[in-house]
Amino acid sequence: MTIAAWPASQQAWERTKASLGGGVSTGLRASMKPHPIFFQGGQGPRLTDLDGNTYLDYVLGWGPVILGHGHPGLTEAVSRQLPLGATYGSGHLLEAEVAEKVLARIPGTERVLWSNTGSEATQVALRLARAATGRHRFVKFTGHYHGWSDTMLVGYRPGPDGSLGLGSLGQNPAAMEDLALVTWGDLEATADLLKAPDSDIAAVFCEPVLCNSGVLAPPLGFLQGLRDLCDATGTILVFDEVITGFRIGSGGAVTRYGVTPDLVVLAKAIAGGYPLAAVAGRAEIIDRTTKGVVHAGTYNGNPVVLAAGSATLDALAEPDVYEDFERRGTALADGMRAALARHGVPSTVHQVGPVVQCIAGVENADSFDAFLAADQEFYDRLGVQMLRRGVFTLPGGRWYLSTAHSDADIAQTVAVFDESLAATLSQGPGPVAKRA
Ligand SMILES: Cc1ncc(COP(=O)(O)O)c(C=O)c1O
Structure with missing residues (x-):
């Protein structure tokens, strides 16, 4: 019927x-x-x-x-937390408990920052990369989506003017100046940009599998090529694993493809449907949030979503x-x-x-x-x-x-x-x- x-x-x-x-x-x-x-x-x-x-x-x-x-385990974990309050505005142990589960699964990560959405988490990842390198611009691949902020919503789909530039009416046109757009898989173009004198590139952002535009796996050796280029030029490599994280492998693309970026952005699957996002990566970069890099958010790391995150990661470890x-x-x-x-x-x-x-x-x-x-x-x-x-x-x-x-x-x-x-x-x- x-x-x-x-x-x-x-x-x-x-x-x-x-x-x-x-x-x-x-x-x-x-x-x-x-x-x-x-x-x-x-x-x-x-x-x-x-x-x-x-x-x-x-x-x-x-x-x-x-x-x-x-899901029974997830529902039970959230229900146990609900009568204990929604948010404390200070520390609680679930913050570390879930961070430890993330770090144990993603090789090369030493610290976690909690956030609420992928769009917020990509913002702080870029800010950290800029602070760590003293540079300003970033490389982004066409068709990759890193959230709806003015900075990131560029080169994702043809925008209101039909070109592959700004994605939204009302967006700050200066967003175009911040980034260099490259075709997914074009290592040579990425190398030219990163190696150019005065290129001012702080970070390379990518969806390690281009899930938002065709579920395109990375061309063979491409992620390692990005890693090598970033190492050679002191550029921060960011894997936006908002979709791939904990989904295409226990440690997302990092474990599936065996390439370790400097920062990993996580959201979606991490908490089974509750609004939790994260940036995980090297301590030397992430610890900058107490040394001048602002990472704010009233709801960051609240115990309800972290209870969801803890139960989800446990279920995914079955x-x-x-x-x-x-x-x-x-x-x-x-x-x-x-x-x-x-x-x-x-x-x-x-x-x-x-x-x-x-x-x-x-x-x-x-x-x-x-x-x-x-x-x-x-x-x-x-x-x-x-x-x-x-x-x-x-x-x-x-x-x-x-x-x-x-x-x-x-x-x-x-x-x-x-x-x-x-x-x-x-x-x-x-x-x-x-x-x-
Ligand atoms: C790869 C990627 N990055 C970032 C985002 C933005 O995440 P959010 O919708 O939680 O802001 C998305 C959302 O679909 C995404 O697919």
């Missing part, structure tokens, strides 16, 4: 538009098709909407819900978590590839651990430009067909798995994907093949 309409969600959407900016709490959610779905709750890998429909959830709160919804992610991620990606081939839809499917990306309309899509060329109109229609059949996915083609998704859930999802492709193709043309 397929879902014909979502009357309760539609009604809720009309209501929220009258009181919330754009009817949503973060702008992108307004773009979800056919309109945002409103939920009453979730359990494990499933979410139930206001109309009573239940979905297998591959949005997972746009990434953080890595243990699934209402045996076989990462093996299961790999197996289920592979099963989903292989199932999608087979269905797309069966229906003759030109496409690329990428997978790194429990993160999968479908790029419809482009074969061998191994660059940011190829990702941008995807047939989003077709994928949007496919997404609605999946939603009608009880599978809730992100716009843009990225899928997240949680520890709660079983092999049977994946098999069911692959079957729904196949049926949804057939339904989408029966209603309109499929993508015209583009080659990267």
Whole structure:
């Protein structure tokens, strides 16, 4: 049986538009098709909407819900903390307890700073890099996302003027002067920038797997190449592991690829859906926060989110978590590839651990430009067909798995994907093949 309409969600959407900016709490959610779905709750890998429909959830709160919804250990840890208060404005032992768990998992890290969101954490990482080097500018790769601040929202997607520069109306144009944009994988261009006299580059920022724009794994040797260049030029290497951290390996990209940056930015999976973020790295850099570098935040390190962080990291330390992610991620990606081939839809499917990306309309899509060329109109229609059949996915083609998704859930999802492709193709043309 397929879902014909979502009357309760539609009604809720009309209501929220009258009181919330754009009817949503973060702008992108307004773009979800056919309109945002409103939920009453979730359990494990499933979410139930206001109309009573239940979905297998591959949005997972746009990434953080890595243990699934209402995980018992996580819920219990947060519930134990709640009657003890929300925040103390001074020290408590959970701050160190969770920091120790982070340091034990990520090689080369000696200190942690707690923050609330990835956007805040990337800001303090840049400030620390500038303070440590006495330099000002930074290298950023096109298509990489490091939060929505004026400084960072540059070169992510074509902006309001259609160019790959500033990302938002109202953004300070001076943001363009702070950074040098480089194509992901171009070591030579990075070297030229870093080695140029007076280049003034404090840091190289990257998503070590380009999850936000196609789930593109780093080209072979590229991360080590960045490490060597940063060593040679005294530049701070920052891995933005807001998505990859504790997800694509026990120590994120650092353990998966065996390259140690100077600073690692963490958020999303670290606390299973609660608003916790962090910067981890070398003591010599991070200890500067008591030597003139300001890192502030009323809610930093509050015990509620740290209780969530502690329980989440414990659950992710259970045996076989990462093996299961790999197996289920592979099963989903292989199932999608087979269905797309069966229906003759030109496409690329990428997978790194429990993160999968479908790029419809482009074969061998191994660059940011190829990702941008995807047939989003077709994928949007496919997404609605999946939603009608009880599978809730992100716009843009990225899928997240949680520890709660079983092999049977994946098999069911692959079957729904196949049926949804057939339904989408029966209603309109499929993508015209583009080659990267
Ligand atoms: C790689 C990366 N960095 C930073 C951020 C910003 O994190 P937040 O949304 O918590 O501010 C995101 C968010 O999706 C992200 O994917």
